[in-house]
Amino acid sequence: MAAGFTLEWHDKELLKKVNIIADAVAKKGAGLVLKDARRLVPVDSETLKKEIEVHRGKFRDGDWVVEAQGPGNYTKFYAKFVELGHYSSVYGKYKRSKGGGSLKGISPIHIPKKPYLRPALNKNKSRIQRMFRDAMK
Amino acid sequence: MNLLFTGIYNKLIANTADDLYVAVGGRFYLNHAPQNATLPFCIFSSISSVHEIDFGEEREDTLIQFDIFSENNSADEAGDILGYLKTLMDDCALTVTGWRHITFSRGNVYPNNDFSQVPPIHGYSVEYNVMIEKTK
Numbered sequence: 067m068a069a070g071f072t073l074e075w076h077d078k079e080l081l082k083k084v085n086i087i088a089d090a091v092a093k094k095g096a097g098l099v100l101k102d103a104r105r106l107v108p109v110d111s112e113t114l115k116k117e118i119e120v121h122r123g124k125f126r127d128g129d130w131v132v133e134a135q136g137p138g139n140y141t142k143f144y145a146k147f148v149e150l151g152h153y154s155s156v157y158g159k160y161k162r163s164k165g166g167g168s169l170k171g172i173s174p175i176h177i178p179k180k181p182y183l184r185p186a187l188n189k190n191k192s193r194i195q196r197m198f199r200d201a202m203k
Numbered sequence: 204m205n206l207l208f209t210g211i212y213n214k215l216i217a218n219t220a221d222d223l224y225v226a227v228g229g230r231f232y233l234n235h236a237p238q239n240a241t242l243p244f245c246i247f248s249s250i251s252s253v254h255e256i257d258f259g260e261e262r263e264d265t266l267i268q269f270d271i272f273s274e275n276n277s278a279d280e281a282g283d284i285l286g287y288l289k290t291l292m293d294d295c296a297l298t299v300t301g302w303r304h305i306t307f308s309r310g311n312v313y314p315n316n317d318f319s320q321v322p323p324i325h326g327y328s329v330e331y332n333v334m335i336e337k338t339k
Contacts (some may be wrong), residue, residue, distance in 0.1 A: 146313075150328045151246075153236075153272045154317045174320055176236035176246065179268065184330075185251035188266060192253070 084202070091201045095194035096120045096130035102186035103132060107148070114145055118183075134183060151179030204249060207265060207335065208233055210299040211247055214292070223287035226280075227271075236272075242324075243273035243284060250330070261337040263302070270315065272326040281325035285312070288329060297333070305334040 100120045107115050114134060123129035134145035147154075153176050215231045218224065223245070230236075230244035250266040269288055273281040289309065297304040310330035317324040 150268070150313055150315055151248075151270060152315055152317060153270075153324050153326060154320070174317075174324065175238050176240070176270075176272070178235045179248070179250075179270075179328075181250045181268075184266060188251045188253055188264075192255075 087201050091197050092130045096132050098190045099132045099186045103182050106182035108180045148180050152177050206299050210297045223291050226284045246270040263335050265333045267331045269329045276322045278325045285327045302335040303338050308332050
């Protein structure tokens with residue numbers, strides 16, 4: 067007679083628990099990145115600083131996104147230009163003509179980057195990994 | 204950091220017949236291109252550097268950004284230069300005095316265009332993750 071042996075594997079229940087823990091840690095980690103990004107961002111009018119925010123990602127399983135993009139078109143491009151740097155004549159004292167016409171006669175220059183999102187993420191990467199490891203113990 | 208930049212610069216200029224060198228005319232700049240610099244050119248700079256000490260091993264995990272800018276009605280030139288950069292730098296072997304090179308791996312590539320210029324500026328920003336370890 068074979069010995070009875072039953073293994074019950076409640077994977078859905080376990081995954082649900084893991085997801086809850088992971089989500090909480092991810093949210094906390096995103097908060098750390100947000101804090102450092104706001105500290106690192108160059109501040110002129112504070113517009114960009116105010117528009118760095120954390121929100122839930124679009125994936126069904128959930129993730130958290132630190133984003134420097136407010137509702138307006140201003141930060142949509144500005145945030146990227148500051149983070150990556152760019153090559154343009156639309157800078158500082160140089161203004162476009164009223165009709166939004168050409169920029170002839172103005173020599174474009176390279177505007178160096180002032181990264182704030184990627185250094186914030188890099189600084190906290192190891193810490194967030196440790197947070198996940200500790201939470202799963 | 205200067206040693207790492209020197210290592211990268213030496214890699215870029217090592218072979219003047221290299222496609223990348225020829226395409227940008229040897230115009231490689233650290234951090235910032237001078238005003239009125241002739242296009243196309245390539246800029247490299249550090250985004251961030253994390254210092255790690257693990258059981259006596261000292262490592263630097265640095266994120267390097269390469270920017271390519273080209274002034275052209277076609278996007279081909281910038282695209283070609285991007286390809287040459289990838290060919291030369293992806294997983295390359297770097298010589299950094301006093302450090303042992305571990306990895307040089309490509310990360311994100313971002314388009315960095317400005318179509319308000321005439322002719323338009325086509326550009327790319329490319330990230331590389333560089334890991335080096337102090338030689339004992």
